[in-house]
Amino acid sequence: MSEGGLNAPVRHPIDWNDPDFYDWDKLNAEVERVFDICHGCRRCFNLCDSFPRLFDLIDESASGELDSVDKADYKPVVDACTLCDMCFMVSCPYVPPHEFNIDFPHLMLRYRAAERKSGKVDRRLDQLTRTDRNGKLAEFAAPVCNWASSTANKVTRPIMEQTVGIHREAELPEFHGKTFALRAMEAPVEPNPQAPAKGRKVALYATCFVNYNNPGIGEAARAVLARNGVETEVVYPACCGMPQLEQGNIEEVAESAKKVSQELGRWIDEGYDIVALTPSCALMLKFEWPLILPDHEGVKRLSEATYDVTEYVVDIAKKEGLAEGLTPLDGGVALHMACHARAQNVGAKAAEMLRLVPEADVKVVERCSGHGGSWGVLKENFETAIKVGRPAARLAAQAGKHYVASECPLAGQHILQGIERLKMDNKPQVDRSYHPIELFAKAYGLGD
Incomplete structure (x- = not known):
């Protein structure tokens, strides 16, 4: 043996x-x-x-x-x-x-x-994971949706717990009234013609989360790439299907793969690299889709042209060199390495990218956040999710840095909830978690 x-x-x-x-x-x-x-x-x-x-x-x-x-x-x-x-x-x-x-x-x-x-479908999760449908509906009533889903709302959250099974204390992502794709259309970004990476072209795959829940990640990515001379277009045909994959709905994932690969294939034809803004979606495009549709040439081609956003910035740094203007991030960063970033098998690119910032102070946390996508918000799973993520939360808190970051926005948010529950002195007071590309933009003086 x-x-x-x-x-x-x-x-x-x-x-x-x-x-x-x-x-x-x-x-x-x-x-x-x-x-x-x-x-x-x-x-x-x-x-x-x-x-x-x-x-x-x-x-x-x-x-x-x-x-x-x-x-x-x-x-x-x-x-x-x-x-x-x-x-x-x-x-x-x-x-x-x-x-x-x-x-x-x-x-x-x-x-x-x-x-x-066999017909055994968890209807709660089936509805919760309809990200495109839910995002489009919430787009028209984002303030009301965010009010209702806030953990501070002691009326609606217990009702949500009883009806759809979402734990009343689980933080949920907010929705925005204007999607990232729409913002990009209304506010084009011109690339820096003097930057070393001028001539590169990127189609940013917006991902459902960035498009509907956190456009700031996409805006930070566009700003960083433009500073480095990269022309960007924002493309979002549909969700990558990771939420459906978690539920075993392989057939629907295959349909998403065909649809998205066809649309992104047009950009590849025009010489664009494909950059995904969250690691779960990059993992789907690079690895899961080719395993589900191994004979689909469009899927195979897309997998070979896709980068995670932090991976792409590091690629620029190694090949052309970064544009000047980076300044230190005072107070340092506790950086959680998201599982789906590690599963891409490209190395710790988020850490590598943040260490390009002058006087970099980065503490890497390589433990599971415990969130697990839609799994961790359910009533029966939330406390377990907090328990599984406690080592990551403790390491992030003990690092004592000014910023907490994760390439997975849901993981970052969950780690902050874990930190709140820790019984320890001198816990860092962190208002929010960041995607590493947001901190890189901040180091360039771009955005908030």
């Missing part, structure tokens, strides 16, 4: 069009095989709540082995997986090309897809 591989992880295409993918007997046999290997290893015990649930399930069974665990009890383990990919990318010694061929996140995805195929 092999004790682990030394080769780089390799992911296999997701065979979601094969009827065997949804066959419960074959699925349960594979789940049992993988769970038994995980039980014998336990290296991932502290990554998320899936593994403690699995190990407790086995330890508390009649035999203390998987053979005495009811298959019906597998579901809580599956439900706790947030598809962060950290077990696959960071911890598991048995990922392919190892003979054990373990891909825990994609096995959890397969289980959820089979549930969906």
